[in-house]
Amino acid sequence: MIDNNSYLTPRQIVEELDKYIIGQHEAKRNVAIALRNRWRRMNAGQDMQKEIVPNNILMIGATGVGKTEIARRLAKVADAPFTKVEASKFTEVGYVGRDVESMVRDLVEQSVNMVKARKKEDVKAKAAQIVEDIILDALIPPLKKNSPSGIFTGEVPSPSSSDDDHELNERTREKFREKIKSGELDERKIEINVSSSSNPGVGVIGGGMDEVSMMNIQEMISGMMPKKSKKRKVAIGEARQLLLEEEAAKLIDMDEVKEEAIRKAENTGIIFIDEIDKIASGSRKNGGGGPDVSREGVQRDLLPIVEGSSVNTKYGVIQTDHILFVAAGAFHISKPSDLIPELQGRFPIRVELNSLTKDDFFQILKAPKNALTKQYQAMLNAEGVELSFLEDALEKIAEIAFHVNTEVENIGARRLHTVMSHLLNEIMFDVPEKIGPNAKILITKEIVSERLSGLVKNQDLSQYIL
Known part of the structure; x- marks a missing residue:
């Protein structure tokens, strides 16, 4: 059920x-x-x-x-x-x-x-803990309690200076663990082991082979090859991402997947x-x-x-x-x-499915969560520039896109990408040098007419063809 x-x-x-x-x-x-x-x-x-x-x-x-x-x-x-x-x-x-x-x-x-x-998302917390331990070990390796002979006995050793060293080491590790969690050490570089995938390309001489057989042979040979790992010196922030993916993959059961x-x-x-x-x-x-x-x-x-x-x-x-x-x-x-x-x-x-009308084009520019206008606003917002459109400007853009589809070739809503690109290309080029952060740009019907209508009037529509 x-x-x-x-x-x-x-x-x-x-x-x-x-x-x-x-x-x-x-x-x-x-x-x-x-x-x-x-x-x-x-x-x-x-x-x-x-x-x-x-x-x-x-x-x-x-x-x-x-x-x-x-x-x-x-x-x-x-x-x-x-x-x-x-x-x-x-x-x-x-x-x-x-x-x-x-x-x-x-x-x-x-x-x-x-x-x-x-499944990786499900084990993310556990994998993150393992990664944290790996990074911590690379920064401050743990001390082992050894017997005087240098051989690990597995018994609780008697108090000695080595115990004090061990306790100091643990306290230092805990301090660094907090710094790792807070991201304070993300720029520091450490040396880690990462697995390098060895997936050999396999060619077959002679008769043809279907896609599944080829994939199975490649997977089988890849499985037989020893897993290689290589040392890399990377920032802790990058190491966390590399190791998280690797450790999460180890925690999931691929047969179950x-x-x-x-x-x-x-x-x-x-x-x-x-x-x-x-x-x-x-x-x-x-x-x-x-x-x-x-x-x-x-x-x-x-x-x-x-x-x-x-x-x-x-x-x-x-x-x-x-x-x-x-x-x-x-x-x-x-x-x-x-x-x-x-x-x-x-x-x-x-x-x-119905062909798109002029009103459909207007609604496509305005209503959807992923509307082209909202995409351009988001891109310019990343530069600190505020872009907005008046209603009559959107109506004019819709009218021109509909007209070009009628006159040249009907490619539906894809025409809006070309029209919007031609309308806003100059602005997109001028940001951030000429148009700096905190600028506000308002697209009016007059701006749309100035940049697009002349081309339509002269039937010079070649640049609109995708």
Whole structure:
């Protein structure tokens, strides 16, 4: 059973997506339902859990309208492993490029990294204590109580001058421990041992070898090689970071990490397949190049993975039955029905995303937590400069971005990056020499018109094309 509190309701998921993505309500509702259905499946009766398959989603819409962002944000909301792949990459070299199963291996790799990071966080306090002891030993080595003969007996020795030395040493160590904790000694240099990874590159002469076999051979040879360590003289602040990572890794059980990561990828993984329209057979019409046999070959190789199959990875075998697949494409030349029928059937939920309007551009500049305006404000704030925008300035920027998309090529919200860059480049260059700290910059409609409108009026739009 999965804890209900760890999974948001569909309405809560949409609210989270609304913080970053403007519009596209139908797409958000569908991905929210698909995500909640995972919790429903894992809390259903044991006999039905294996029978309930995810409703994979096909997003249809022009570039830059938010398809990738919806999938990526969904994965963050769910704390789920996520990987994105372009379907067209499998046709690029006459369909002898990467094996389509590599997307599943990438997902498992992402899952392992997520589980490992969480487990390292769990042992961080313990690892920090070990690191503190290592640094302290490097600064003030502890004294051993020895018998007069110089041989350690393990018995409590009689009081002597060595006891006084030992007590003094302990008091000194405690004083230095406090200084280490407070960061007072972060700039002092010490000599530490750090492990150096020896991962030899392995080449195979003769017949080809699949990706998994190659990874397994490399890992096996790497495991057989003796672990090397080297001495480095670094500042205590840097030593703390180097050693913390190393000691935390020693405290976690990698077998446990692998098992949990496989389960996480199987039950919560999301694979986003972009440009799926490029492998539809009809896309070769009207100028789309490439043989149909190659495109259909990619589709037929994708089919078993999306349907549910076993894939070998270096961490173990993963079942893809309950991975959520989100596919996306513009479908300007081809259409979803150009995909092979079996693959079409594996994406039962189809969502058409709307093209962005002028008002959408305005909202994108203003509302999201990661809005471009807020990003520029944060960057200039780092220089001590305050940047602000008037409402009518944002409206003008939105109008120009929308106009350029209409006149040249519609690349959606990505156009805003180019427009904002051209608007603010001069300011970004002048800070901090000409525009110093504590300066306040207000972007008005007049400034926007002065820097951008002339170019649009003359149809000189070349510099806006990404």
